Amino acid sequence: xxxxxxxxAQRAGVSVGTVSNVLNRPEQVKAATVERVRExxxxxxxxPNAAARQLRAGQSTxxxxxVLDVSNPFFTDxxxxxxxxxxxxxxxxxxxxxxxxxxxxxxxLEQFETQRVAGVLLVPTADAGDAVARMxxxxxxxxxxxxxxxxxxxxxxxxxxxxxxxxxxxxLLESGRRRLAFVGGxxxxxxxADRFEGAAQAVEAVDGASLTRVETDALTLEExxxxxxxxxxxxxxxxxxxxxxxxxxxxxxxxxALLSGADPVAIPCDVALVGYDDISxxxxxxxxxxxxxxxxRQIGSTAVDLLLAERDKADGAAxxxxxFQPELVVRAxxxxx
Amino acid sequence: xxxxxxxxAQRAGVSVGTVSNVLNRPEQVKAATVERVRExxxxxxxxPNAAARQLRAGQSTxxxxxVLDVSNPFFTDxxxxxxxxxxxxxxxxxxxxxxxxxxxxxxxLEQFETQRVAGVLLVPTADAGDAVARMxxxxxxxxxxxxxxxxxxxxxxxxxxxxxxxxxxxxLLESGRRRLAFVGGxxxxxxxADRFEGAAQAVEAVDGASLTRVETDALTLEExxxxxxxxxxxxxxxxxxxxxxxxxxxxxxxxxALLSGADPVAIPCDVALVGYDDISxxxxxxxxxxxxxxxxRQIGSTAVDLLLAERDKADGAAxxxxxFQPELVVRAxxxxx
DNA sequence: GCGTAACCGTGAATCGTTTCATCATTGTCG
DNA sequence: CGACAATGATGAAACGATTCACGGTTACGC
Numbered sequence: 001x002x003x004x005x006x007x008x009a010q011r012a013g014v015s016v017g018t019v020s021n022v023l024n025r026p027e028q029v030k031a032a033t034v035e036r037v038r039e040x041x042x043x044x045x046x047x048p049n050a051a052a053r054q055l056r057a058g059q060s061t062x063x064x065x066x067v068l069d070v071s072n073p074f075f076t077d078x079x080x081x082x083x084x085x086x087x088x089x090x091x092x093x094x095x096x097x098x099x100x101x102x103x104x105x106x107x108x109l110e111q112f113e114t115q116r117v118a119g120v121l122l123v124p125t126a127d128a129g130d131a132v133a134r135m136x137x138x139x140x141x142x143x144x145x146x147x148x149x150x151x152x153x154x155x156x157x158x159x160x161x162x163x164x165x166x167x168x169x170x171x172l173l174e175s176g177r178r179r180l181a182f183v184g185g186x187x188x189x190x191x192x193a194d195r196f197e198g199a200a201q202a203v204e205a206v207d208g209a210s211l212t213r214v215e216t217d218a219l220t221l222e223e224x225x226x227x228x229x230x231x232x233x234x235x236x237x238x239x240x241x242x243x244x245x246x247x248x249x250x251x252x253x254x255x256x257a258l259l260s261g262a263d264p265v266a267i268p269c270d271v272a273l274v275g276y277d278d279i280s281x282x283x284x285x286x287x288x289x290x291x292x293x294x295x296x297r298q299i300g301s302t303a304v305d306l307l308l309a310e311r312d313k314a315d316g317a318a319x320x321x322x323x324f325q326p327e328l329v330v331r332a333x334x335x336x337x
Numbered sequence: 338x339x340x341x342x343x344x345x346a347q348r349a350g351v352s353v354g355t356v357s358n359v360l361n362r363p364e365q366v367k368a369a370t371v372e373r374v375r376e377x378x379x380x381x382x383x384x385p386n387a388a389a390r391q392l393r394a395g396q397s398t399x400x401x402x403x404v405l406d407v408s409n410p411f412f413t414d415x416x417x418x419x420x421x422x423x424x425x426x427x428x429x430x431x432x433x434x435x436x437x438x439x440x441x442x443x444x445x446l447e448q449f450e451t452q453r454v455a456g457v458l459l460v461p462t463a464d465a466g467d468a469v470a471r472m473x474x475x476x477x478x479x480x481x482x483x484x485x486x487x488x489x490x491x492x493x494x495x496x497x498x499x500x501x502x503x504x505x506x507x508x509l510l511e512s513g514r515r516r517l518a519f520v521g522g523x524x525x526x527x528x529x530a531d532r533f534e535g536a537a538q539a540v541e542a543v544d545g546a547s548l549t550r551v552e553t554d555a556l557t558l559e560e561x562x563x564x565x566x567x568x569x570x571x572x573x574x575x576x577x578x579x580x581x582x583x584x585x586x587x588x589x590x591x592x593x594a595l596l597s598g599a600d601p602v603a604i605p606c607d608v609a610l611v612g613y614d615d616i617s618x619x620x621x622x623x624x625x626x627x628x629x630x631x632x633x634r635q636i637g638s639t640a641v642d643l644l645l646a647e648r649d650k651a652d653g654a655a656x657x658x659x660x661f662q663p664e665l666v667v668r669a670x671x672x673x674x
Numbered sequence: 675g676c677g678t679a680a681c682c683g684t685g686a687a688t689c690g691t692t693t694c695a696t697c698a699t700t701g702t703c704g
Numbered sequence: 705c706g707a708c709a710a711t712g713a714t715g716a717a718a719c720g721a722t723t724c725a726c727g728g729t730t731a732c733g734c
Binding site for chain 1: 386387390392397413474475562593
C-alpha cells in the first residue's frame, strides 16, 4: 500500500541512504542520480512518512497555538500572525481551542506533548500554571500569549491591558462623561480584570466620576445583548452616560440592545460606547464603535519569535516579556455631538 | 532527555512489552504489575511518543478539516460539530485554512498526506479535483463538505444551496418585492453560483420580477460595505427593493452601508434584506437579518460519520451523498411593514 | 604510473512503540 | 502425580526515515 524509501531506492537502483540524500541534501548527489531518484519518486507516487522522520529527528516541526475561543476574530488574527512567521522559519502551526476550560486546555497540551511539538504558544486559562510547569520540565518551550506575567521562567507577549482600560476610560472622561459602566466578565479572566483595573484608575483620578460594574458570563455577542437590557435601563434612569465593554463582541451586543428597542437611546448623545480589540465588526457596526486596538498579528508573530529564541536558551536564563501598548481608535460611538 | 518505555521497563523491573501492554491492554497484565509500571511511569514522567506509535500503527488518529476561511463563524461551527463527533470516535481534528486559495489548499493536503492522517474533510476550492483524486489514490479517505457533487467516487455532505437560494428569493417575492438584487461573488465559488441559481429560478417563476447581480470579490464584511454603496444608489433610484446576499457577512456589510449614511434608507420599508448562514451576528444586527439557516454542527458531525464509513468501504463501492435542506429564518429585515 | 584528494554512494545502526510467537509459572483435574 | 490449561511476561522483529563512518571511483598533478 504505502510506498517507502526502500521501494524508491530499488526502482532507481540506488541505496536507501541515497534516496534520503536526494531528499535532504541533493547537492551532495550527482545530478544524474538525483534525476533518476526523482523519477522513481514521481512514478511510484512516493510521499515521505512524517512519523518516521520525526521519530528519528526526536521532535516535530510543528508549533501548537492554544487559544480561548476560535470564534473570536481577535484570536484568529493572532493565529494568522503566528502562522506567517512560523512559515518563514519552516514550521507549521496547529490551532487548538480551549473554550476557556482549563480541562480542555490540559487535554490539548497533553496531546501536544505526545506529539513532541517544537513549542507551544498558549493563551492560558485562569489556572494554567501547573500545565505550563509540566511542559517546561519536559523540555517543551512555552510562550504565554496575551498574558503578561512577572514570572521570570516563562516568556510572554502581551498587550498592556491596564493601559488600554485607562485609555478607554480616560477618553470617555475627557469627552465629558462622568457616569461610566464597565461591561465584562467573568472576573477570573485576567484580561477583563486588567481592563477594569485600568478604567478604575482613570475614574479615580477624576472628581465626581463613577464606575459601575456590569458582570457578564462570557465575552460574547449574546452576553452583550443580554446585559444590554440592564444597561439600557441604567441609561434611561440617568445612572450611566458611557459604557466601556471588555471586548468588541460585548460592545456590539450592548449596542444592539440599546438601539433595537421600540424607543432606543441615542449613541453617542445619550450614551457613549467603547469596545476593545478593534475587530472588523466594530468599525462596521451601525454606529461605528470606538475601540482599543491591539497589534493582533504582531502578537502572533512575536510569540513565534520568542519561542524560537527560547529553544537555544539555558534553563536558568531569564525570559523575555514583550508588552505592546494598545492604541485607541476613535469612531462615531464616542464623538462628542 | 526523553523518557522511553525502555527506562520505564527497567525501573519497574519488567520488559518493554509489558509496559506496552499496561498502556494498551491492562486487563491482560496482573494487577500488581500494572501498579508497579504505573508508578514507574509517574515517577519518571513518561509521555508516550506519538510519532513512534504512529509509525508502528501505519496511520494516525487525526482527521484533517480544511476550510475556506477560519474567520467565518459558519466554518468554525462546522468544525465544532466535527470535533465533537470525532472525539466520540477517539479521533482528533486539526483545522487548516485554505483562504480560498487552491495553492494553500494543496500545500495543506500534501502536509496531511505525509502525516498519514486518518482522513480529510475538505471544503474544496474551485479546482480541488486533482488534489482529491491524488488523496484517494494514496488511500486517504476524503469527504467533501459543503459541496454536493454528483461524483460517485467521493462522499459528500452539503446543504441544498439551490433550494436555499430559491427559498430566500421566494420569500422576498411573496412579501411583494419585485426588483431583487443578488450580492455575492466571486462566481467561481460554487456556493455562490448555486444560491444565485436558486434565486434566479424563483424570480423567473414570477411575472414582472427582476434579478440584478452585484458582484463581490469575497464573502466578507468589508466587501459587503464596499458594494453596499452601489446598492444604496440602486435603492434610491428605485431599481431595487430587495437584496439577497450570498452570506451573512456580506448582508451585514450591506446593511451598514445602507443605514449609516447621512440619509439612510429604511429596512425593510425601502428595501428588504436576506442573508445566508444565520450566523449569530445576523440576529444581532441593528435590523435583525432574515437568513437561510444551515445545520452547521450537523454538517460537521455527519462529515465525520461519512469518513468513518468510508474507511471500511471497497474501492469501487458507491459513496454516500448527504444533502441537508436549509431553513429560512424570518426576522425584521424582511417583515412586511 | 602512482599517490592523493575530492566526490559519490553504501548499508547498518538508530529512533520508540507495538505485536506476536514463545516461554515460564501457576493452578486444576483426573 | 502428571498432563494440560490458563494466565503472565518476554524479547525480537518490524514500522520508515536519517545519519555517519567507511569503501569505491574518478581526476589530477607530478
